[in-house]
Amino acid sequence: MDTAPATARRGRPGHDREGVLDAAVALFNERGYDATSVADVAGRLGVTKSALYHHFPSKEAVLDIALGRALDSLEATLDRPRGERTALEELRDVFRGATDALVANLPYVTLLLRVRGNGEVEQRALSRRRTFDQRVTALVAEAQRDGDIRDDVDAAVAARLIFGMINSLVEWYRPDGPIDGSRLGHDVVTLAIDGLLPPASV
Amino acid sequence: MDTAPATARRGRPGHDREGVLDAAVALFNERGYDATSVADVAGRLGVTKSALYHHFPSKEAVLDIALGRALDSLEATLDRPRGERTALEELRDVFRGATDALVANLPYVTLLLRVRGNGEVEQRALSRRRTFDQRVTALVAEAQRDGDIRDDVDAAVAARLIFGMINSLVEWYRPDGPIDGSRLGHDVVTLAIDGLLPPASV
Structure with a gap:
């Protein structure tokens, strides 16, 4: 889990924790939580799944x-x-x-x-x-x-x-x-x- | 399409038009319209799909x-x-x-x-x-x-x-x-x- 201040690295979506959170929430709202996979969030941000797991242990943790x-x-x-x-x-x-x-x-x-x-x-x-x-x-x-x-x-x-x-x-x-x-x-x-x-x- | 008055035969769910409509709407609300099939509605009412098609030409018509x-x-x-x-x-x-x-x-x-x-x-x-x-x-x-x-x-x-x-x-x-x-x-x-x-x- 990244413990850096949430706002410190805003503006680089997919590479900071806030960017991942925002993208995941946007997808949950568009498609529903159940219908959204970690791969979908990674795809939206153009990063790998393991880049996301660097910030959050699971989809449920993001929710x-x-x-x-x-x-x-x-x-x-x-x-x-x-x-x-x-x-x-x-x-x-x-x-x-x-x-x-x-x-x-x-x-x-x-x-x-x-x-x-x-x-x-x-x-x-x-x-x-x-x-x-x-x-x-x-x-x-x-x-x-x-x-x-x-x-x-x-x-x-x-x-x-x-x-x-x-x-x-x-x-x-x-x-x-x-x-x-x-x-x-x-x-x-x-x-x-x-x-x-x-x-x-x- | 059954053209009998909608309220005339209430109380026999699955066999009258109102009962089919109520059951379909309940399922649409529980699971979502897309996730509900005509077979689901028939199953809920304990009737055959063709019994439903007697009342409505399609799921879209029910909606x-x-x-x-x-x-x-x-x-x-x-x-x-x-x-x-x-x-x-x-x-x-x-x-x-x-x-x-x-x-x-x-x-x-x-x-x-x-x-x-x-x-x-x-x-x-x-x-x-x-x-x-x-x-x-x-x-x-x-x-x-x-x-x-x-x-x-x-x-x-x-x-x-x-x-x-x-x-x-x-x-x-x-x-x-x-x-x-x-x-x-x-x-x-x-x-x-x-x-x-x-x-x-x-």
């Missing part, structure tokens, strides 16, 4: 690291200490942070959202996703108890609907498309918290 | 009819004459109607949302989805021009985010689960239009 990266970026939004924030303020930060994490790690989160639980690596990723969902639901419930948000929508349903909105980015947002990715965090927070009704009616 | 059913149910929400409704009122009805259509036709819409455009049938379905999205975006833009909803979120982005919320149902709503499907239309409309903030703050 594990890729899913871990997606989950780490999402969980980071919940792992910040609460500090002075109310539950509602933390929710805003989580919605915005998760949206920014999706935009920044689009192929990795796309892979995560397609995981169906085949094998131990995928099972572990699904378990971390469930824990994430439960923590968001708990935050929604806390903001409801604070009286800061409506309580006529079940906390778990609200959490799932709002993350449905965020996760839908992997279906329609393209970094090279016309939509400004840096604006999406604002748009998600606005719709989730304030809704479509104009501020004037508040 | 076409299944995707058409999902699209018809969604488009029906937009096809009601505007009448006395404002654009905002129509939007509410479309969000609620689309949510109810998803709940009522869950396996069919699940299949539709997984379509990636392989082959002519899938291309046609994607084209109808695009037209649907454009019509919803036009409604959002009209409500913005009316001054009835905020205009600091792009109409196309708002439409995609809200349908992301609705479409996420296929990932987490289960008819036999703890969530009341008949309530989801209310929850979606509430979040999309009013947001999480409590009515008291309006």
Whole structure:
């Protein structure tokens, strides 16, 4: 396993660890994990299979690291200490942070959202996703108890609907498309918290 | 092709057209359309392949009819004459109607949302989805021009985010689960239009 800093040698695809990871994730998303072989990844990069095994012990290890990266970026939004924030303020930060994490790690989160639980690596990723969902639901419930948000929508349903909105980015947002990715965090927070009704009616 | 009314002989799976359609859609969702053969569908139903060909000329015809059913149910929400409704009122009805259509036709819409455009049938379905999205975006833009909803979120982005919320149902709503499907239309409309903030703050 190459233990050099992940970003140190970017720009030489196939010869650095990041390049291998990016190429593998792209292929997993295009063809599915099961349908992609180590030889396919090597072929895409124009290197030998043994060049890949220099970086990763197995295809499963690549999947594990890729899913871990997606989950780490999402969980980071919940792992910040609460500090002075109310539950509602933390929710805003989580919605915005998760949206920014999706935009920044689009192929990795796309892979995560397609995981169906085949094998131990995928099972572990699904378990971390469930824990994430439960923590968001708990935050929604806390903001409801604070009286800061409506309580006529079940906390778990609200959490799932709002993350449905965020996760839908992997279906329609393209970094090279016309939509400004840096604006999406604002748009998600606005719709989730304030809704479509104009501020004037508040 | 069996031209008997689709619902006339429900309850005899494998021997009526609806039963074949339901079984085929379930298998397409479990294994993927390409990985499912007519023999698989026959096997699931415990009938011969020729029993299936009595109802449908080909696997592609089954896909076409299944995707058409999902699209018809969604488009029906937009096809009601505007009448006395404002654009905002129509939007509410479309969000609620689309949510109810998803709940009522869950396996069919699940299949539709997984379509990636392989082959002519899938291309046609994607084209109808695009037209649907454009019509919803036009409604959002009209409500913005009316001054009835905020205009600091792009109409196309708002439409995609809200349908992301609705479409996420296929990932987490289960008819036999703890969530009341008949309530989801209310929850979606509430979040999309009013947001999480409590009515008291309006």
